[in-house]
Amino acid sequence: MTVDAARRARGHVLDEHAALLTRLGDCADRVAAAWETPPTDRAAVVEPLRAVLTESGALDALPGLLGGAVEAAGYELQASPVAAPPYVAVTSIGPVCRATVADGRLVVTFELFELDRSGVEPTYHRRDCPPEESVEVELRD
Known part of the structure; x- marks a missing residue:
């Protein structure tokens, strides 16, 4: 049930x-284009990303996406999600949407950035992938 639920939620997204x-x-x-060099500090990703997401209206659209994903997975929300924790968080990888459902937590992650640990110092980079490849959906216990 849980793998199918996550697959349905991802398909909906x-x-x-x-x-x-x-x-x-x-x-x-836009965030990555503003970097002179790849940042090593998560705040250099999170703070500008939150600002750009807010400015574009994308942050305010994520609760609706989460609600639809929960419904597509076959669950009901216990409360109306908002564009703030615990429902929506902006992380150094990208936005994460979470909802508590009957079988655990449905988590939708948008993996827009990655941490490259291959150099002397870990650095953040914009992931080079089509938008649909950035979407990860899991049902966690």
Whole structure:
């Protein structure tokens, strides 16, 4: 049940929120374009990403995406999500949406950035992938 639920939720996100996925990618591109060198500090990703997501309206659209994903997975929300923790968080990888459901927590992660640990100092980089490849959906205990 849980793998199917996550698959249905991910399908909903890809099918019903393609424009938002593109907007999230555009926001990440804007953040990365402003870097003179890849940052080593998570705040250099999180703070500008939150600002750009807010400015573009993408942050305010994420609770609706989460609600639809929960419904597509076959669950009901216990409360109306808002664009703030615990429902929506902006992390150094990208936005994360979470909802408590009957079988645990449905978590939708948008992996827009990655931490490269191959150098002397770990650095953040914009992931080079199509928007749909940035979407990870899990049902966690």
